[in-house]
Amino acid sequence: MTADGPEKLERPPRISDATLRDSAHMAGVEFGPADAAAIAELLVRTGVELVEVGMVSGPDSKDADLVLATHEAVTPERSMTLLVVRDRRQVARALDEAERLGVRHIMYSIPTSEQHAQLKLDSASPKFLQALARSAITQAKERGFHVTFSGEDGARTPRERLVPYVEAGFAAGADRFRLAETVAYLSPWQMQEVIADLTAIDGSEIEIHSHNMLGLAVANSLAAVRAGAQWISATVGGIGERGGNAPLAELLTALRVIHGDTRFDLTHLTELSRIALRGAGLGEAFQSGPTTPHAYETLPAELVGNQRELRVRTRLTTALVRWALADAAQDVDVDAFTAWLAERQERDGRPLLDRDTIREAAADFRPVPA
Known part of the structure; x- marks a missing residue:
């Protein structure tokens, strides 16, 4: 925002939503196929380009029903499924399951920080990580998948470790890299520096997936875009593990207010919030700021699918x-x-x-x- 009005972005970001993957794997959250279809359809109507749904590690995925319901609602081309990566044979089994479910877009999650790599892969070797990423990406591209690969805990991964890993992934044919702020760690200005290192890689397409433990998920996402990131990952209501994710309603209204971005149909945000909160077992009091029933207005209530109401007991004027x-x-x-x-x-x-x-x-x- 400047004195002359909203600051227009040279390249406005594309939005993916992880509600049906990140939020769905929180303890106590239960999204059934009907919820998945409704959420996915409303997300696409809003202008979200890619709906992330489910997690696959091998045969008989527990998320199969969610994946299939999302495909039915918005087609496989508008959805993406996360594949767990542990070793070459496990990746092959996961790819078999993804093919069975009709998945077109996959996202590999590979831990890149020393702490997470040692814990989940039993090796913190950068060469091992690069080889694992190259193998997984090559297998998927040979089968015709669109591939996003992620640096799990990437925000805590030192530059000298992260950049070669990302370069190796793109050299293997990956379509996009997602920086996962798995553990909230960066300020917005630090995020800009990290993303700038990645967007400087030839042919890179970068996405930011920020968690909200420090309350900076939206700010860090916008900072990433300023540094050249082309995608932002969010969730409805910010519902997600580890303090939640970048909340979709706040993100889209921030893009409109701060950057004058009118590409999105915000009228579905309140209904999206209600469905997601129901699946999460939360009440309306937990709604995101722009869709809460009790709020001062940054934008008119009707713009986000809400309405003005009067509720008063003792302060009647x-x-x-x-x-x-x-x-x-x-x-x-x-x-x-x-x-x-x-x-x-x-x-x-x-x-x-x-x-x-x-x-x-x-x-x-x-x-x-x-």
């Missing part, structure tokens, strides 16, 4: 009552009616007032003659 009665058939003395209504609420201990109940009460109001 004539201004609120006047707004509630706007365009109503009732013609009442607002000052007298407000005092009468406040007295009735206090006397009866009635629940929250909303617009409809205020209008109904106005029909019952009989002012005391002067």
Whole structure:
């Protein structure tokens, strides 16, 4: 944002959404096929280009139903599935399962930090990681998959370790690299430096997948775009492991407010939030900022598929009552009616007032003659 208005991005980012993969693997979250289809369809209507769904490590994937439901809703071309990478034979089994499910886009998750590589692969050797990535990517490209490869815990991976790994992946034929801020670690200005090292690689296409433990997921995602990243990964409501992910509603409204980006249809965001929160077993109080039922407005409520509501118990004012009665058939003395209504609420201990109940009460109001 500048004094002259929104700062236009030279190359606005493309958006992928990991709700049906990252969020779906949180403890207590249960998305069924119907939820998957509804979420995927609304994401695509919003303008999200790629819906990430499920995780496959070998035969008989537990996420098969989610993957197939998403394919049915938005086609395999608009979805992507994560394949776990541990060794060459395991990758081959995962690719077999991906082919069985009709997957077209895959994303390999390979730990790149010394800590995660040693823990999950039993080797922190950079040469081993590069060889593993080359083998996995080559196998997938030979079968015709579009391949994104990820640096799990990439944000904590030193430059001298990360850059050669990314270069090796692109040399093997990968289509895109995702930097995963698995452990929130970077400030926005540090993120710009890390991403700039990656976008400097010839032919690179870079995506940022940021977690929100420090509350910086959206800021770091926008910083990554400033440094040349072409993709941002988000989730509905920011629901996800390890403090959550970059929340989609905040991200898209930030792109509109800060950068004047009007490519996305934001009217689906509130419904998306409700479906995702239901699957996560959370109530509406956990909705993202732009879609919460109680918020000051950065953007009009209708723009994100929400609506203006009045909910009040004790702080009833004539201004609120006047707004509630706007365009109503009732013609009442607002000052007298407000005092009468406040007295009735206090006397009866009635629940929250909303617009409809205020209008109904106005029909019952009989002012005391002067």
